[in-house]
Amino acid sequence: MRILGLLFSLFFITHLTVAQLSSPSRYLGYELGSNFTYHHQVINYLNEAHTAYPKKTLIHNYGTTSEGRPLTLLVISSEKNIARLDKLKSDNIIRAGLSDGKTSTDVPFVWLGYNVHGNEASGTEVALKVIHHLLEGDEVKLNDALENLVVIIDPCLNPDGRERYVNDFRMKKGKFNNSSVSHWTHKERWPTGRYNHYLFDLNRDWAWQTQRESRLRYEVYKEYMPHVYVDFHEMMPQYSYFFGPPAEPIHQSITPWQRKYQRIASDNYETLFKENQWDYFTEEIFDLLYPSYGDSWTSFNGAIGFTFEQGGHGVAGLEFKSSNIIQPITLKGRIEKHFETSMISIYTASENKKELLHQFEHFFDHAPNNGYQHFIIKDSFRKKKNIDRLLELMDRHQIAYSYATDDFNVTAYDYFSNSELKSKVNKGDIILNVHQPKGRALQVLMEPFTERTDSLTYDLTAWALPFAYGVEALAVKHKINHSFYSNQTFKNNSTEENGNTLFIPWSSVDNIKVLTSMMGVESVFYLDKDTVIQEMEFKKGDSFIFQPHKNLMKDLIKESSFKWLSLSEDDFNNSLIAFKKPKVSILGGAETNALDFGALWYYFDEILNYPMSIIDTENLTTSKVLKSDVLIISDGRYSPNTKKVVDNFVKSGGKVILFEDAIKIMSENSLTALYESLNRTEVQETRSSRVKGRKATNMNAAGCVLKVTLNSESNISNGLEAYFNLKQNKTFLPLLNENYNLGVLKEDALVSGFMGHELQERMPNTSIITSENLKNGTVIYFVESPVFRGFWWNGMHILSNAIFFPYNE
Structure with a gap:
């Protein structure tokens, strides 16, 4: 009997051990904060966490970077919430007005994003500590938070950049840490780890969606639509710690509730920092005007977006000391501060979950009544591909649009003339109405003028997409009382293949891409002046290919706006010049x-x-x-x-x-x-x-x-x-x-x-x-x-x- 009891005890202990997640230090084989962790080790630890707690976690692999590194989230909550995660997500999409139905759950999402700048490298180390604490902690407050919330851990938004930093640092690291500013571990090689593979700043790309990491992450983001988004950063070592509220100017689309919640959370952060006698500052330097930051674009999508910045950066390494810093800055200390603010962000959301859910729904329910109410993009054969690019971005942002069913006149701001005037809207022009769930985001992207409460700002003060895309557009302040085709039912007329001359206007980057790919394969000509032939108007730079191989290029030219014409070289009266494909x-x-x-x-x-x-x-x-x-x-x-x-x-x-x-x-x-x-x-x-x-x-x-x-x-x-x-x-x-x-x-x-x-x-x-x-x-x-x-x-x-x-x- 004693032997059976002993065996039972060993069985129980063994299974209890399996259910536990090793601390990051034990798992990595070095104390957390004594070195920088490779990305593959981070991913392995996420998988280890999911293996230990399969009912409290979900691994979400959402793609790979340009260099092939995995982009991975770990979702953590109570067993009950993980079991019904799909329902929680679908209810949240209903709250955002992006799907029909009724909600029956009340669980907000909190998204913690680390290391969007690869050389602000404490963030990923913090993520490991947060994961371990959420799964192994046993405080009542923590358990309540996981019942009340779903926490999404994004341990590294920029794996390629961070790995560039980590590899460089570990290559230079010797047996002893050296805190001297002159030591080579405190000086990164070009191009530094801040940027992704193509050396883009991913914290400037949320709205524009140019980079692979941004696009892949945004697809997952839209599945959850978090109520709180926290972006963890580091600044140069001479600074202390920044948390919100942000500095002015703050974009006018940030709601009173979003401002209020920033202060609610800020009070909790201040209490923490005062108790620990840590230096900090708030409402300085880091404003909330430019729309493409992690904190700003998530705010325009209904979340409360936060930025945390602490002294450290790629300069600090494992330990850093200079003449203007009283105490050495250590990686361990940097991890501790970001860990504590991570946990307070979770607890604050848990304590305010009811109001978070209510105000989130209110954000999408109430379209902005001030400013421009409609934006109109003029249809154009020449600018068709630019328009397609712009509408593709609108689709990505879940912004609805429609098409005019007939001609009418409006008084509107004209982007190209920079003036208010009476303009004609033609059948087929694209209409975007701010009275839709993503109306605030639409207004932010298209507004010709951005109101500022302060001229001293951290980034751009203008970005209206019609200027960026070079498309003719109008902004209308009043309601338009006309019927429109939805973007689901409107069909553009296709181009028929009549004639043996391919005409592609030099009017968009997509057209240029197609034309330059043909250079060297076909003879591509361009006009050296504006020309009218058979009542058809052509512009200087317009391009032509005579007697091309249609079957070889039919798929390629679909990426451009083109026409087949019955014209010959002789019709152009020596106004054509052959392109030379440059090296x-x-x-x-x-x-x-x-x-x-x-x-x-x-x-x-x-x-x-x-x-x-x-x-x-x-x-x-x-x-x-x-x-x-x-x-x-x-x-x-x-x-x-x-x-x-x-x-x-x-x-x-x-x-x-x-x-x-x-x-x-x-x-x-x-x-x-x-x-x-x-x-x-x-x-x-x-x-x-x-x-x-x-x-x-x-x-x-x-x-x-x-x-x-x-x-x-x-x-x-x-x-x-x-x-x-x-x-x-x-x-x-x-x-x-x-x-x-x-x-x-x-x-x-x-x-x-x-x-x-x-x-x-x-x-x-x-x-x-x-x-x-x-x-x-x-x-x-x-x-x-x-x-x-x-x-x-x-x-x-x-x-x-x-x-x-x-x-x-």
Whole structure:
């Protein structure tokens, strides 16, 4: 009997042990905070947690990064809630007005997101500690919270960037920790771990959805539609700890309840920090205006969005000490603070769950009554693919739209003319109404002007999508009393295959993608001037392929707007020029600005699908670049060797395209026209050297939109009905020879967003796109990167013009 009892006890103990989750330290084999954890170890620990507690957890693998690393969530709650998780999710979609039905559950979702910036590396370590505590903790308060809530742990939003940081750090780590600021573990190599594979800042991509990680995560996010979203960050080591409420300006679409809840939670965070005698600050620096942050876009989707920032960052490593820091900053200490605020975020939501659910439903029930009530996108064959891109983004954001069934007139703001006027709406134009569940998000994306309570802001102050996509649009303040087709029933007329000449207008990046893929396979021609043939109007840059192989290209051309015509080359009276497919190289490496380089890399790889070479500045020689026809150089700080190589390339007949500070490569060359006419101090004043503080706002351009007058005689204007530039620095270029000035700013160029009054006074009759000949080559200067953040389609189009057409011949 004793033997049976002993066996029973051993059986019970064994099964009890299996049901337990090892602490992160025990599982990893080192104390949490004594090293940085590899991503595969993190994923393994999530699987271990699910194996130990299969009834209290759910593993959600939602895809892989560009480099193939898994993107994984761990959902944690009570056994009861996990068992009915699908019902909880469907009820929440009903609350958001995105599905019909009645709700019968009352459980909010809290989403904790860590490490969107890969080198703010304490976040993922924190996630491991939170997971262990939620599953192994036994306090009444914790158990109540898991009955009241579903907690979603996103341990690493940016695995590629974080692994870049972790690999670099662990490679440099020796036997002893060294807290000295000069030690090499406190200095990351280019391009740093902050960014994802294509060197994008994923915390600026929530609304624009350009990156793979953003798109995959957003699909899962929409399944849950959390009521609280918390984004964990780190800032430079000299700062303490930031939690909400955010600083002004706060976007006007943030509701009174969202502001109130920020203060409710803030009171709890303050209590924690005071009890532990930890330094902190709130309502400073980190505002809530720009819509594409993790905290802002989730707020525009009904959640209470939080940002936490603590001193540490990639600089701090495992331990950091400098002259302006009293106590050394340790990874263990950073983990502790983010862990505590993670838990308080959960407990605060649990205590306020009833009001969270009520206000969440209210958010979607009540459309905004102030501001513009309808937005109209004008239908256009030429801009069809840009319109499709914009509507694809609306679909992704679950924003409904419809189509006008007949013609009518409205008084509206016209984006292209930047004025209020009476406009005609045609049958087939797209209508977007703010009176829908995602009406606030729609208003944020389309608003031509954003109200600001403070001119000192952290990011962009203008972003309206019609400017970004280059589509003609209207904004209407009053109700429109007309019937519309739903987006489910309206059908566009298809293009019939009559004729043997393929016409594709050079009017969108998608059309350009198709045309450039045909270069070298078919003879592709473009018009060198506007032309009318058989009462058909064609624009300069429009492209034609005569007698093409229809069967070979029928699938490819579906990605463009096209027509088959019964025209021959003779009908064009010698106004056609054959495209030459250029060999393109771009510079990468430590001399380049990682963000601007990444956007350029992404443009070629993922947008244009056009092969190019990336040449590292560290190994740059003239012989390497001479294999190219076009050399594109993004913002950066360039060495004398780079300048010499570029100069040789231009003199040998190459085309160089320079962005932002890369302009200095040629502006400091005494042989250029720009050198002679430039006040050199102007080109020095870029984003990287802004004067800090409020006095600087007089000379600041905080992501404002400018209407650029393009040189209609130049190829730079091909396919563009209007060009809007997203201005972020305070650089303008002087006007050169008339033919060299490709994009000029006039007195009324400011369309939307903030620009300091002193900068506005300097702006008229300056240029932001300029070109010149040097010896046998061509140089094109862009004061701003036209591919900024991968969402400014108008800019990607104008860069394509600079690449594929000749200048100053």
